Amino acid sequence: MTPKVCLVVREFGAFNRAWTQILRNLGIDYTLCTAIGNTTGANIQTPQGVFAAGSPDLRNYFRQFDAVILCEHSSNLNDTSRINYSVFWMSWNDLEDPAFLFFNPHFSAAITESAYNSNFPSDFPIVRPDPSDIAGALYAADGGSAASFSPLAATITGGRGACILFLAENIRAHVMTICNTHTDNIPYYWRLDTAKHSTLASTTYTHRVARNGRAGEILAVPAPPSSSEDTETYPNDCVIAYRYRNCFWLPNAISRRQDVANPNNPFLFWLLYGLQLAVVRPRYKLPVQVETDHPLAALLPDAPFNHAITTQLGILEASWDYMRDFARHKNTAIVNGVTVGTKYRSIGSRFHWHLLYSTSRTQAERDAAMRVHQILVAGHREGTTPCGVHDHTIGGGRGYWAAATNTGFVRHNGLRYGAPNDVPIARGRCCVAPHVLPAGVAGADAQTVQVGDTELVEWDIPTSGTGTTFDLPMGSIHAARIIIESEIEEMLALGFPDGYCAGHKYTNTASNNSGGECYWQALKEFGFRGVRSGTACGAGTKRVTPNRYWNGFHLVEEMPLDIYSAVTAGYSWGLYHPSAPSGGDAVRFLNLDHSSDISSGWTTNPALAWRAYRRVLCMATGRWLGTTAVTLGGAYFHPIECLVPAAPNRVMERFDGWGILNAANQPHYNHVVELLENMDAVVRLLPEYLYWGTITDVMDHRERVMGG
Amino acid sequence: MPVRFLKNASELADVSWETPLPVQVTNAKPVPADTLLVATTFVTTDANRDLLGSAATELPTLDGCMQYRKLVWFYFRAGADSTNYRVLARATDHNGAPLGAGWQELATGTLPGNANSWNRIEIPSTGDGYYDQYRIEVQRTAGSNYLLTSKIVGVR
Numbered sequence: 001m002t003p004k005v006c007l008v009v010r011e012f013g014a015f016n017r018a019w020t021q022i023l024r025n026l027g028i029d030y031t032l033c034t035a036i037g038n039t040t041g042a043n044i045q046t047p048q049g050v051f052a053a054g055s056p057d058l059r060n061y062f063r064q065f066d067a068v069i070l071c072e073h074s075s076n077l078n079d080t081s082r083i084n085y086s087v088f089w090m091s092w093n094d095l096e097d098p099a100f101l102f103f104n105p106h107f108s109a110a111i112t113e114s115a116y117n118s119n120f121p122s123d124f125p126i127v128r129p130d131p132s133d134i135a136g137a138l139y140a141a142d143g144g145s146a147a148s149f150s151p152l153a154a155t156i157t158g159g160r161g162a163c164i165l166f167l168a169e170n171i172r173a174h175v176m177t178i179c180n181t182h183t184d185n186i187p188y189y190w191r192l193d194t195a196k197h198s199t200l201a202s203t204t205y206t207h208r209v210a211r212n213g214r215a216g217e218i219l220a221v222p223a224p225p226s227s228s229e230d231t232e233t234y235p236n237d238c239v240i241a242y243r244y245r246n247c248f249w250l251p252n253a254i255s256r257r258q259d260v261a262n263p264n265n266p267f268l269f270w271l272l273y274g275l276q277l278a279v280v281r282p283r284y285k286l287p288v289q290v291e292t293d294h295p296l297a298a299l300l301p302d303a304p305f306n307h308a309i310t311t312q313l314g315i316l317e318a319s320w321d322y323m324r325d326f327a328r329h330k331n332t333a334i335v336n337g338v339t340v341g342t343k344y345r346s347i348g349s350r351f352h353w354h355l356l357y358s359t360s361r362t363q364a365e366r367d368a369a370m371r372v373h374q375i376l377v378a379g380h381r382e383g384t385t386p387c388g389v390h391d392h393t394i395g396g397g398r399g400y401w402a403a404a405t406n407t408g409f410v411r412h413n414g415l416r417y418g419a420p421n422d423v424p425i426a427r428g429r430c431c432v433a434p435h436v437l438p439a440g441v442a443g444a445d446a447q448t449v450q451v452g453d454t455e456l457v458e459w460d461i462p463t464s465g466t467g468t469t470f471d472l473p474m475g476s477i478h479a480a481r482i483i484i485e486s487e488i489e490e491m492l493a494l495g496f497p498d499g500y501c502a503g504h505k506y507t508n509t510a511s512n513n514s515g516g517e518c519y520w521q522a523l524k525e526f527g528f529r530g531v532r533s534g535t536a537c538g539a540g541t542k543r544v545t546p547n548r549y550w551n552g553f554h555l556v557e558e559m560p561l562d563i564y565s566a567v568t569a570g571y572s573w574g575l576y577h578p579s580a581p582s583g584g585d586a587v588r589f590l591n592l593d594h595s596s597d598i599s600s601g602w603t604t605n606p607a608l609a610w611r612a613y614r615r616v617l618c619m620a621t622g623r624w625l626g627t628t629a630v631t632l633g634g635a636y637f638h639p640i641e642c643l644v645p646a647a648p649n650r651v652m653e654r655f656d657g658w659g660i661l662n663a664a665n666q667p668h669y670n671h672v673v674e675l676l677e678n679m680d681a682v683v684r685l686l687p688e689y690l691y692w693g694t695i696t697d698v699m700d701h702r703e704r705v706m707g708g
Numbered sequence: 709m710p711v712r713f714l715k716n717a718s719e720l721a722d723v724s725w726e727t728p729l730p731v732q733v734t735n736a737k738p739v740p741a742d743t744l745l746v747a748t749t750f751v752t753t754d755a756n757r758d759l760l761g762s763a764a765t766e767l768p769t770l771d772g773c774m775q776y777r778k779l780v781w782f783y784f785r786a787g788a789d790s791t792n793y794r795v796l797a798r799a800t801d802h803n804g805a806p807l808g809a810g811w812q813e814l815a816t817g818t819l820p821g822n823a824n825s826w827n828r829i830e831i832p833s834t835g836d837g838y839y840d841q842y843r844i845e846v847q848r849t850a851g852s853n854y855l856l857t858s859k860i861v862g863v864r
């Protein structure tokens with residue numbers, strides 16, 4: 001049976017292409033139908049003709065689908081119409097009718113259209129939002145503060161959400177959640193009419209989506225606090241998600257805006273959950289995986305934590321032990337970009353090789369680093385923490401071809417491209433395709449070079465000489481080969497059996513610079529299948545190929561999950577810190593301090609730490625899901641930069657507000673543990689849609705669903 | 709007994725949702741055109757902003773386009789506000805490095821179309837392209853900012 005859904009949209013001028021991209025990635029067939037108008041009199045344009053919204057013809061047309069999805073919503077409760085035409089569908093509840101998925105639906109009491117109100121089911125158990133009496137009809141959510149923008153417009157920052165309790169699954173998870181909003185920019189959750197719900201919950205109802213065999217079912221509610229510190233509670237009649245017969249009343253899923261298919265859709269959990277509730281069985285599940293950059297690194301012992309190097313490495317050791325164990329149990333692989341290059345091209349004292357072997361480090365520091373390193377090597381060999389090259393020593397610290405020339409480049413010794421071999425370092429002065437090259441023209445140093453589909457004979461090629469140090473023009477395959485070989489040589493010297501994450505044949509590039517064609521070709525020559533890459537990928541003159549798939553080589557889109565700004569801070573000061581620099585804590589970096597409702601009372605109201613915790617987890621998980629479901633990309637974080645807010649003597653403790661303090665006397669927070677466990681809750685909630693996979697699964701899936 | 713097949717030349721895989729049997733589509737005609745870009749651009753008075761919002765003048769909007777004889781730029785503009793556009797192109801060597809700095813200007817002028825109108829521009833307007841890199845810039849010269857939604861198709 002082919003999964004198939006119908007999307008009903010009013011205006012393509014405000015249609016977010018993430019809707020259809022996600023369905024394509026899941027292998028769910030879809031049909032787009034257009035509502036010609038907002039009112040009950042609107043016709044629905046379908047591929048089989050135009051039908052009145054309440055007509056038997058439309059009802060019969062809908063019956064070919066597993067689910068009908070309403071894509072429209074409003075951010076103004078005063079609107080008198082938005083999806084009024086859908087009111088008829090709430091009464092199409094027969095076994096043959098599809099599930100109807102309403103995300104952030106507009107069913108305000110401000111709707112005056114008589115045909116809407118007379119057809120609205122009298123036993124519907126959620127109180128209709130009333131803009132003239134918001135407090136009596138809705139519950140202000142997530143602190144009830146106003147954002148400076150519509151909360152539905154959150155992309156990769158500015159999120160709102162809660163810890164949600166999913167009742168049937170008995171799972172708690174932090175997900176971006178807004179049931180309705182208004183011009184006041186406050187997120188709201190719904191109020192349940194408990195008498196009507198009680199009647200529905202005791203009424204037998206048969207439909208494939210009624211898993212409890214009843215006409216009404218509360219699906220999700222705000223989770224009760226897990227700490228007495230957390231005073232942000234909701235009344236017992238507050239609901240997040242509800243099934244009314246075969247109609248699902250769900251929070252916002254995809255922002256209503258003209259946009260391309262990008263990962264900036266942090267609410268999409270609710271789309272996946274709705275599809276699963278509607279028993280839409282996708283052809284494919286989506287692999288969930290995560291990456292890190294710099295799995296072994298250290299920071300200067302600066303404020304506010306002033307961690308000694310050994311303390312930092314102790315935090316890393318405990319966290320990596322946990323991550324390796326997590327990956328083993330969940331059958332995933334946490335891919336890591338090991339900072340290489342420092343064996344030959346030192347750029348400071350805080351990276352992998354230097355921490356292990358530099359005599360400027362104390363023996364205790366080197367020993368602590370070795371303990372982390374051994375976890376990584378063992379994990380690489382067993383498949384839980386595969387590691388690949390990640391070189392910040394070139395291109396001014398920004399990786400492959402991030403500068404036109406790498407002045408004073410230091411290469412490795414031995415192998416094919418190392419000293420003392422005299423090897424090409426730049427493109428030949430003359431390059432001619434072999435099939436049009438006249439005999440006897442090419443110089444004595446001629447060699448054939450292939451980049452992608454192009455094969456040329458080059459001669460008059462600048463070479464390195466026998467020395468180790470020279471200025472290296474970065475924009476050629478010759479430079480790429482030298483650089484990549486030196487990186488792999490260092491990985492081997494570190495004890496890794498390869499430089500490309502073992503069987504995954506992948507790595508995440510430094511600064512997400514993948515270099516361009518010559519680097520992709522050289523990486524292929526060294527056995528790579530793909531790399532993580534930003535769209536602007538090197539030297540300020542390069543973009544990745546339009547489809548991010550170059551001659552069988554994957555250019556996986558990036559999505560950071562960090563909780564600090566690498567530009568303004570360099571590491572995280574925790575969830576929030578009153579003295580943090582701009583972007584220096586998670587709340588500031590992710591723009592989560594709505595109406596100053598975290599910063600203004602941080603030192604006096606312990607509940608605000610919990611608010612910050614919830615928002616950070618919702619936002620980070622939303623980013624991760626966006627890249628998992630829309631762009632099939634690679635989400636990543638920097639371990640030590642995100643882990644210094646953990647309490648060094650209680651590293652693996654879960655967040656407990658002000659009950660556990662870190663070295664800055666602020667709430668302890670371990671980003672690794674919290675993020676992985678929250679995403680695991682999401683994966684467990686969506687067994688038909690997500691699974692813990694690997695970057696290989698991601699690349700396999702890209703090949704499966706991507707166009708040519 | 710599960711049905712198995714040879715996957716990736718060396719791996720035996722069970723037939724499942726995740727690993728369907730490989731099939732060859734018969735009677736399929738090659739598609740001579742590819743969608744290269746779909747982007748929504750907020751058109752402002754900023755100078756040198758391309759369709760991806762970048763003002764870095766050496767950064768291409770599209771790269772790796774040598775296989776395309778022509779690009780077709782479809783766009784829908786939400787505003788009629790007066791806007792200039794420039795289409796730039798250049799070739800790279802086989803390593804992907806531009807042969808030099810700067811660009812060849814293929815087209816420039818006032819962006820055609822009214823508010824909420826559909827439009828189409830061929831790149832280049834005459835002859836063939838086969839350039840490796842293109843940069844397409846838009847700059848509003850009067851009125852208010854508006855959204856420009858573009859699709860660029862590469863024709864082989």
